[in-house]
Amino acid sequence: MIELEKWLPGLEPEWVWMLQVFAVVLATALASFVVRRLLVKLIKRLDRKQTRWDDVVFDAIQPPVAWVVWLVGLDLAVDIVYAQTQTAIFSYSDQVRDVGILLCITWFLLRLTRGAETELTRDPDEVDVHTAEAIGKLVRLAIIITAALVVLQTLGFSIAGVLAMGGVGGIAVGFAAKDLLANFFGGLIVYLDRPFTVGDWIRSPDRNIEGTVEKIGWRVTAIRDFQSRPLYVPNSVFTTIIVENPSRMNNRRIYETIGVRYSDLTSMEKIVAEVSAMLRAHEEIDPEKTLMVNFNEFADSSVDFFVYCFTRTTQWAVYHQVKQDVLLRISRIIEDHHAEIAFPTTTVHLADPIPQPNS
Numbered sequence: 001m002i003e004l005e006k007w008l009p010g011l012e013p014e015w016v017w018m019l020q021v022f023a024v025v026l027a028t029a030l031a032s033f034v035v036r037r038l039l040v041k042l043i044k045r046l047d048r049k050q051t052r053w054d055d056v057v058f059d060a061i062q063p064p065v066a067w068v069v070w071l072v073g074l075d076l077a078v079d080i081v082y083a084q085t086q087t088a089i090f091s092y093s094d095q096v097r098d099v100g101i102l103l104c105i106t107w108f109l110l111r112l113t114r115g116a117e118t119e120l121t122r123d124p125d126e127v128d129v130h131t132a133e134a135i136g137k138l139v140r141l142a143i144i145i146t147a148a149l150v151v152l153q154t155l156g157f158s159i160a161g162v163l164a165m166g167g168v169g170g171i172a173v174g175f176a177a178k179d180l181l182a183n184f185f186g187g188l189i190v191y192l193d194r195p196f197t198v199g200d201w202i203r204s205p206d207r208n209i210e211g212t213v214e215k216i217g218w219r220v221t222a223i224r225d226f227q228s229r230p231l232y233v234p235n236s237v238f239t240t241i242i243v244e245n246p247s248r249m250n251n252r253r254i255y256e257t258i259g260v261r262y263s264d265l266t267s268m269e270k271i272v273a274e275v276s277a278m279l280r281a282h283e284e285i286d287p288e289k290t291l292m293v294n295f296n297e298f299a300d301s302s303v304d305f306f307v308y309c310f311t312r313t314t315q316w317a318v319y320h321q322v323k324q325d326v327l328l329r330i331s332r333i334i335e336d337h338h339a340e341i342a343f344p345t346t347t348v349h350l351a352d353p354i355p356q357p358n359s
Contacts, residue, residue, distance in 0.1 A: 021077045028073025032066050039065065056119055060111035064104040071100040098154050106147040113139050134191030137218075179236070183219045186235030190216055195238070200247040207241055209233060251286055251310035252319045254326060259302025264339035268295050272305050274333050279309050282329075284322040286310045302342030 039062045043055065078093040117136035196202045196213055202223070203210035211225035221238070223231040260268065276293040279285050289310035297304040307330065311322045334341060 020080050024073060024077040024080065028070055028077075031073065032069045035069055036062070036066055056115035057112065060115050061108050064108040064111075067107075068101055068104050071097050071104070095155065099151055102147060102151055102154065106143060109143045110140055113143065134188065179234075180219065182236035183234045186237070186239050187216065187218045187221075190221070190235060190238055195243050196245050196247075200245055203244050203246070204241050205244065207237070209241075247314075249314045251289055251312065252314055253308070253310050254323050255306070255308050256327065257297075257304050257306045258330060258334075259299055259304040259342040260334060260339050261342045262303055264337070265303050267337040267339045268303060268305065271334055271337055271339065275305075275307065275330055278329055278333065279307070279326070282326065284312055285326070286312050301344045
């Protein structure tokens with residue numbers, strides 16, 4: 001400690017320790033300023049490098065380090081005050097310092113986790129954004145729980161007792177909040193398995209659920225249906241139902257049955273062959289997928305052939321434009337062969353009149 005009596009002889013004792021406190025606080029302020037300036041200069045120098053991870057670390061550490069300097073300096077100042085006044089409240093300064101340093105470390109780790117998450121999701125094509133967000137939330141939760149236990153240990157509480165009470169309380173809370181926990185783990189499964197992501201169009205044949213995913217939370221998933229109504233589905237539901245994700249289709253299917261009149265049966269073979277050739281040459285039909293055009297049924301009012309093919313596009317609106325174009329081309333092919341598309345008709349045959357005997 002600074003011995004001001006040697007430098008300022010004759011100074012009253014009250015002024016001696018007050019000047020010591022002032023000197024410690026002033027030195028702490030200067031140290032905090034120097035540390036901040038050094039970190040700023042170091043960050044500017046690191047900005048010239050291509051890697052961003054060093055920037056993430058120093059951006060995360062800058063505010064907590066300044067607070068640590070102040071905590072250590074103020075603790076020294078409080079020790080001087082306590083040595084002179086013996087005030088009981090100042091006896092807890094060491095514990096306050098330790099807890100403050102632990103909180104600063106926790107703050108640094110949380111900022112580092114957030115920065116790493118932002119850096120990893122900078123290119124969404126390489127890393128799944130929602131998985132990174134889920135892992136980041138779990139890491140931050142683990143950091144907070146660990147920090148809370150260490151702080152309790154620092155304050156003199158027994159962690160074993162806290163964990164024992166937490167175990168008993170956890171059982172009670174588990175029974176009381178089983179639905180909440182089921183939704184939490186359901187959300188975790190959605191994040192890890194990734195059956196869908198934000199922006200996907202999903203539907204379930206088991207439930208009346210269909211729409212675009214807007215948000216995946218820890219308790220519910222927000223879905224906007226095609227009437228622009230919001231649906232809030234508990235995450236636990238997704239562990240028990242079948243979920244279709246049409247957004248991840250590679251192609252869309254065209255499957256239509258078309259009938260012509262019985263009187264046009266002789267043109268069926270040519271019509272089928274020309275429709276098949278048209279589809280194979282169509283710029284929006286994928287020829288590498290299954291493509292079939294075949295006569296398959298003698299129906300009540302028509303002879304039918306079916307068209308089975310896949311479009312290149314998966315967009316709903318574009319798909320219907322392609323399908324419309326295909327159907328119109330098929331109708332023109334039928335007309336070119338002087339045939340007609342059949343519609344339900346009924347033919348009534350009248351029997352010859354019964355001859356009447358000569359009277």
